[in-house]
Amino acid sequence: MRIGELSKATGIPVPTIKYYLREGLLxxxxxxxxxxxxxxxxxxxxLRLIRALVDLAQVPVAQVKEIVESLDxxxxxxxDQIGRAHRALTPARKPTASPEARAAxxxxxxxLLTRRGWTVEPEAPALATLIETVAALRTLGQDNLVAFLDAYAEAVExxxxxxxEAVAAPTRDQLAESVVIGTILGETLITSMRLLxxxxTSANLWR
Amino acid sequence: MRIGELSKATGIPVPTIKYYLREGLLxxxxxxxxxxxxxxxxxxxxLRLIRALVDLAQVPVAQVKEIVESLDxxxxxxxDQIGRAHRALTPARKPTASPEARAAxxxxxxxLLTRRGWTVEPEAPALATLIETVAALRTLGQDNLVAFLDAYAEAVExxxxxxxEAVAAPTRDQLAESVVIGTILGETLITSMRLLxxxxTSANLWR
DNA sequence: CGTTTATGGATACTGATACTATCCGTCGTA
DNA sequence: TACGACGGATAGTATCAGTATCCATAAACG
Incomplete structure (x- = not known):
């Protein structure tokens, strides 16, 4: 198959495929x-994976590169493969909260982590985001939401x-891919379902 | 309070505040x-709300504008206020799936919506995203995840x-703000918790 | 009271991101 | 053997989220 046919098969323009090649995504x-x-x-x-991540899950191209590298x-x-993908998925965020709010x-x-028995390394980027989010919720006066942290954690579990349960892949490669796709597209799934x-609920309560 | 003091109180540079004023966020x-x-x-x-949305939840500035407009x-x-905010939160995504995959x-x-008894308008942007995501999962060979759609929906409920339960705001204004913050920062909360x-789990299973 | 600093408002510039477009010399096919 | 497609490189574009600069005026300080 030559690049033109690849383009036709996926619907992605040739210059874009060349761009992905240049960037090392493909x-x-x-x-x-x-x-x-x-x-x-x-x-x-x-290419289908790349498009799903870029267009659907809105993952930046540089991050997609790290993700496919971890798959390979x-x-x-x-x-460790999953850890690499996780790291690529958590963007470095500018600190929002005051140092005191963050410490609290x-x-x-x-x-919370201790109560739930979650063992995570202290440098996990998602940990920083969670802390920052809790601090922001408190600063914004949404303490009532913070009170439900444990219930949230339970639903997340x-x-x-x-x-x-869903990952039942025959080979190691496919297992890794399955986990990564599940992590990323699963989030898009959850987000859109949650909005719906x-x-x-909003229609039932307030209309 | 003048703009310099506002800047000091929030930690946001004066030129950035001026930018938010220009863009109509403030x-x-x-x-x-x-x-x-x-x-x-x-x-x-x-400004605190803007920073939480922009930095933490990574909402584009143009969308933040729509969100604060809906709050006001x-x-x-x-x-309808919530509907406006929802619309601002679902970016227009390029269609990824083939027409057949999307139709299926x-x-x-x-x-699924019928089974769960969710009543949503057919034009809801989140609906398109959900459909697109399901189609992508099938195309990528992740049918096993799709099999759990109902279980996902249950957890989302x-x-x-x-x-x-968490929104218990005294006034109408605060109720709207509470719902919007809960929707947006709640997502950041769920995402980071899910990663953790x-x-x-990955450490327990595969290390 | 004069000088320095800050302010509102307008316009211009910057760096990052995700492509697009162009060019060039080569290659396969008709 | 002509002609479009190809690989590879370089340059250009649009959008986004600020930054920077400029101006005339207002406030604060000595």
Whole structure:
């Protein structure tokens, strides 16, 4: 398959495919001559993944690169592969909260993790985001929401349990891909469902 | 309070505040003379909200504008206010799936909504995203995840229920603000918690 | 009372991101 | 053997989220 056919097969313009190649999101095709390469099913598959992440899940291209790199690094433990993908998914956010608010939130979050028995490394980027969010909620006067942290955590555990049950991939490669897709598209799924459920509830309560 | 003090009170640089004023995210201060304005508590509060949405929840500035506009439009029903905010939160996504895949997913999602008894308008942007996501999951070969749609929906209902319980605001204005903050920061909360729960689970299973 | 600093308002510039477009020399096919 | 497609490189574009600069005026300080 040449690049034109790859483009037709995926609906992605040739210049965009070239861009993904340049950025290292897509492995180069096998060169059959100095200026002729051939692409296969793998490339179609990968492009579909890229598009889902970029268009649907709005993951920045640089992050998609890290994610596919972690997928291709099948020589490291699965847990580390997932860790790499997780790191790519949590953007570095400018600190919003005051140091005091953050410190208080950190204590609170720490207690939550202990209660739930979640063992995470202290440098996990998602941890910083959670702390920052709790601090922001308090600063914005939404203490009532913070009071439900444990209930939130319980519902979140349900998702994670579902996703573990859902991954039933035959090979190690496919397992990793399954987990990563589940993590990312699962979030889009949850977000859109949540909006719909809210709309329905809001219609019942306030209209 | 003048703009310099506002800047000091919030930690936001003066040029950035001016930018938010230009973009209409922040109401202008009361003019005491042709080139002197005074700002109050409302402005501090609003800036904190803007920063939480922009920095923490990564909502684009244009969308934040629509959200604060919907908050200020307290002359329309609460349900419509929330609808406006919801619309601002669902970015227009380029269609990813093939027409056939989308049509199949649409049927599936429709059945789900009926089963759950969710009543949403057919033009809800989140609906399109959900359909697109289901189609993408199928195209990417993640049918096993799609099989858990109902379980996902159930867990999502749990969140919505929590959030309804959590909003206990005295006034109509504060109710709207509470719902909007809950919707947006609640998502950041869920996302970061989910990542942490996954990391913990992944450590237990695969390390 | 004069000088320095801050302010509101307008306009211009910047850096990052995600593509698009163009060019060039080569290659495969008709 | 002509002609469009290709690989590879470089340059250009649009959008976004601020920053920076300028101006005339107002406030604060000595």
């Amino acid at each position: 492995a180069p095709g096998e060169l059959t001559s100095p200026n002729q390469a051939s692409y296969g099913e793998v490339h179609i598959r990968r 690094a099948d020589d490291i433990p699965l847990h 939130a950190a204590v609170e979050v720490d207690a 349900r998702f994670t349990q579902l996703e573990v 459920a809210q709309e329905s | 109401a202008p201060g009361e003019l005491t003379s042709p080139n002197q304005a005074s700002y109050g508590e409302v402005h501090i509060r609003r 439009a307290d002359d329309i029903p609460l349900h 997913a649409a049927v599936e999602v429709d059945a 749990r969140f919505t229920q929590l959030e309804v 729960a996954q990391e913990s």
